[in-house]
Amino acid sequence: MRQFKLSIHTAAALFATLILPQLCQSHNGPHPSVHDTVAGILNRFKSTLSTDEIVTIDLAKAKSLLTEKEKHILSHEHISFHVNIPVKVFIIRDASMGDKPFWLKERDFKPLGLKFKIQNRDVDFWVKDFEAGRISLGINSLSGNDHHYGVALMPLKPDPNLEVTKMYPGQLRTAAMKEGVKPFVDKNEALPALPTVLSGLTIVQTVYKNRNDAKLIGIYRKTSYPSGPKPDQIVLTWANDPTTSQTIQWRTDKTVNKSQLQWIKKTDFNRFQPGAPKIIDAVTSEMLNTNYVNDPKIHRHTVNLTGLEPNTTYLYSVGLDSANSWSELSEFKTAPNKTEPFSFVYMGDAQNGFDRWRSMITGAFRKRPNAAFYIMAGDLVDRGNEIDDWDNMLHKARDVYDRRPLIPAIGNHEIQGGHPTTYLKLFDLPKNGPEKIEPERCYTFKYSNAEFFILDTTLAPKLQTEWLEKVLSASTATWKFAVYHHPAYSSEPARDNKKVRNLWTPIFDKYHLDMALQGHDHAYLRTYPMKEQKRVATAKEGTYYIVSVSGTKFYDQDPRDYTEVGFTNTPTFQILDILIDGNKLVYKAYDAEDKIRDEIVIEK
Ligand SMILES: [Fe+2]
């Protein structure tokens, strides 16, 4: 149980403030939505400010550009409700918010001088008295990224019959304010033990996800890597059978309405009289990034080549003759249609520090140039629905992902705002996942004598168990790998993912998965071989679970019973060599200095 802390104000001062009524009139006028008002403000910024002004606008400047009417709406119409008796309204707010939200002082709310901690955050209280009737409160912040304030009500005279009705938005709820009650309807956060004076108040549970509804700062940005007429961000994936197909995707600016791919078998090209390349039109689609002042609309182009020869290297280029825009020759190689030795690379979260990550991915490419593909176990970027993060990451992956396919999984950062919209637009992937799940979020593919099962831990694990059981039970592969983001065996207790462990590891046990390639914990961890959630003696009996990180953000790690190798503060990339002669898997984790940090060999 957490203790509350009274700040320098004494309890007497607190009571004095609470019992001094400062009745005032609540706003009863028409209430246009904050949403429409903010959209109007942002449109006006866009049409009246220069590109540089709009990108660098700060809070003071944004506020100075608001009309009185806009300020009034932002100060009054974020949430509202009716009360049947006069009440004191408490705004419970993150103490680090300074003088935000701006309307608190302007509307004469007074600080109480009382602070306590909720989940290690200091919160403070601002109060004001209201008559019976409609009470409306303003937006959370103009700068965004603050915790949402909470609201509590106390009858001005002792009265057990306080009724709160006509709540807007409709998700708002009320509850008696006491330890364990959630201040937000949509966040798993509970109130600690409360000072006696606060217990028994009525809390109006607000909607946490609406905290950025009036964000005016940092909305418009410039991407450092805007599109141009020449193709870039060329990325290989496999949407179909890797033995006979290749998917190629790239980007141009919006002026390029048509783009093509030409390709030729490498052996046909490397002759005195090379054969003619084949040519195919790409499917072109528009992608709107309206918050990017220097790249609001781009075109993405996709070609799905099918009917290719297995185990064959092709050269290709994308662009257009008439635009003189062909990309430099690059290559891809189809998967073998029989058992062949091969290698692949696996990386955990890239997410932050892409300059450094560039050295990881190029290091992996130099170390094993013939690695067949690159697995990334989620959190490829930090802000999954903001295109500049992807622009940065794909720029740093240039010269690698245009010649070795990317095999991605979805992490929590890909679903920024709730859905992996940008991720799904960027990557064309196999559509062979569970029926009840949006296509491409889970999928499976085979390569040589291995099969890979890519899962989405941002969706409920139970939605995927039936499919997982079906595809694993049908698999005839010698080597079986699962790829997903939230680890079944976490590197510290607070990051535990019980559902993943309880629902999926029994299926991995049953069909003897060799390795689970995971991310999320921003540290390196390899378990002992595990079966039935216990350590077993050899990989023949159990499954290795690996967490790794390839970016520059790190979390602490606790010693756990299941950890055979664990460390943090070190990004790594992993190379897995599947050897046929002897039926071996050689696994090595390398750090940025090219040192081997972990190594295992599994023999079948
Ligand atoms: Fe994550």
Ligand SMILES: [Fe+2]
């Ligand atoms: Fe992450």
